[in-house]
Amino acid sequence: MAKTETTSLLAELQNLNAPQLRRLLVEHLTKQKLGLYWESNAIARDAALNANVVLPRVVPEFSHTPDGTAHHRNLVIEGDNFDSLRLLRATHAGKIRVIYIDPPYNTGNKDWVYNDKFVGANDRWRHSQWLEFLYQRLVLARELLTSDGVILVSINDENRSRLELLMDEVFPGRRLGSLVWRTKDTGNDLDQRFSHVHEHVLVYGNKGFKFNGRATDRSKFRNPDKDNRGDWSPQPLTANKTLLERPNTYYPIQDPATGLWYACDPDSTWRFASEKVIRRLLANDEAAVQSALAALRSDTMEAFIEKKLIYFPPSKPEEVMQFDTRAELLAAIAAGKGPMLPKKKTPLLRADLPDIDFWVGKPIAPGRPSRKEHWTAKPEEDRLAPLSSWIAGLNEDVVTLSDDEEYEPVVLRSARGGVATEEIKNVLGSKAFPYPKPLSLIKGLLSQATKPNDTVLDFFAGSGTTGQAVLELNAEDGGNRRFILCSSTEATAKEPDKNLCRDVCAERLRRVIAGYSGKPGYNLAQGGEFAYLQLDKIEAADVAFEATPEHATTLISMQNTAVAPVERAEAAIQIVAIGGDWLTVICHAATPEALDALAALPAQHGLARLAVFCPRPKALAALLAERGVEANTYSIADALLKGQVRGGQGASA
Ligand SMILES: C[S@@+](CC[C@H](N)C(=O)[O-])C[C@H]1O[C@@H](n2cnc3c(N)ncnc32)[C@H](O)[C@@H]1O
Known part of the structure; x- marks a missing residue:
């Protein structure tokens, strides 16, 4: 701020009393907002911004x-x-x-x-x-x-x-996220010893926007257990929450058909609550249990099992583990030979887990259970895989360790810059x-x-x-x-x-x-x-004199049909659009030939209604009426100004 400006402000403030100063301060403080500041008033005006x-x-x-x-x-x-x-x-x-x-x-x-x-x-x-x-x-x-x-x-x-x-x-409020694109393989900023090799694509979408994602692959829906509800695809039963984060969804599951047990992964507990756990936590207080169950957003694990919506993969008897003593179980865990996650090969049971004693003497299945999603259960729209925010190189290996293959994101691939x-x-x-x-x-x-x-x-x-x-x-x-x-x-x-x-x-x-x-x-x-x-x-005031028929034809065409005309505007009348029972036409001059051509149009095209853009709409409407033709007439000059000049003022932003 310039020095003279500061001095005069100080002089002004000197005349204010305490309540006035307080009010000013409140006004100032409540005007502050979180966001970006740039010196739009200090810089030279962008010469492109004008009001013509x-x-x-x-x-x-x-x-x-x-x-x-x-x-x-x-x-x-x-x-x-x-x-x-x-x-x-x-x-x-x-x-x-x-x-x-x-x-x-x-x-x-x-x-x-x-x-x-x-x-x-x-x-x-x-x-x-x-x-x-x-x-x-x-x-x-x-x-x-x-x-x-x-x-x-x-x-x-x-x-x-x-x-x-x-x-x-x-x-505001429209940010969806950003994608990251790797622009080159190696950077060479030796000053910083930091290799800058990526750029971003920012995404801001209006409410209804969605990326296309990837339609579900129907071939991934099968029926290995001859389910009479038809083909289904396995969905993960885990929710990426650890035992510490969600102790209530850490519990063992049993397949009622085989009696085999499945341990919960302490690093990724079950996605669904268990009625048994809820009852235990609420000491079987029936009213409290019923209200907790009613508040759940999905079925309990027991309900899924009851409805036969949990798939327990078949296991070979020799792969089922059973440890008859605590010592045997702990020894197997210590030797890395206890139950493991089949894909990641990380241990499912650890010596420090709260339920370690539960597993002594239980037959433990080798596979992982999954939730069945039937092909018919969800509309196609809800089965789309999302777009990944990572844009991979054309030959880059993209490894995902998700159990959720069906919903593995769509990874875009791009060449380097x-x-x-x-x-x-x-x-x-x-x-x-x-x-x-x-x-x-x-x-x-x-x-x-x-x-x-x-x-x-x-x-x-x-x-x-x-x-x-x-x-x-x-x-x-x-x-x-x-x-x-x-x-x-x-x-x-x-x-x-x-x-x-x-x-x-x-x-x-x-x-x-x-x-x-x-x-x-x-x-x-x-x-x-x-x-x-x-x-x-x-300039807006000169449009009526300086705009050419060509300007008018191109602009009115773009306004009405979003296309640009191919021919130059030489004919007396030009058809802009034929839609529904309307014919939209431009007539640059109401010559006798143009009037004849206009009057013939409805019959030629079998259409009842005519919309004509012309220099003098009232006069043209009267001339057409004399010939028995009813038309809605519009001013070309108004059409040229439409959307650009607001309330007679220029349209600069
Ligand atoms: C980074 S380049 C875009 C390259 C483009 N994506 C491609 O693949 O060719 C940015 C372009 O914006 C143009 N540009 C800069 N200021 C502009 C303005 N005021 N109006 C129109 N184009 C402008 C520049 O001429 C330059 O060609």
């Missing part, structure tokens, strides 16, 4: 429009993503299910531009500028997500904590882009986060890896996912003609769609097309 109107223009020469393309479902949007996001807020609010971004990491190595200048390590406001820059964009992006949408954000370890707090601010540069080189023939993400990483994330009809947005698209991942996924599972990629040109005063969006992002997609290095391309059904959009910014 952003209008899209399709550039056919940079678009990819194979024969038969009726409209563009995929979009590549050139420009600062603040503008692209403002446009998308007007056209795609609540329509995007998955956002993946890989923003500049603010490494200090001049890896991102703020107000046309690269931000270096010594920039005093480096972190605040970065946070403010991302905050403004994330706030816009938040409005685009569907109610079950999710945003996945790549970030390095150094900036993870700052970005995570920022995400908490923008998406260096592979991604090669992937682009294979398509574009040169090292065209620094630090892209590997295709396998983004494909893996999208295979878990998307459903086949989702729209995926990447507003830091860089070289367009996300677009290629969407195409590959569609080809693999017959899906209809769409992509929207926003990329800057990266033009600066030094390189005014640079156009990364056109020459790397769109060019990569064009080549991938056509097929390269012997790899097949992608047809229209798989998403093998895209519109290349440039953005024009117009």
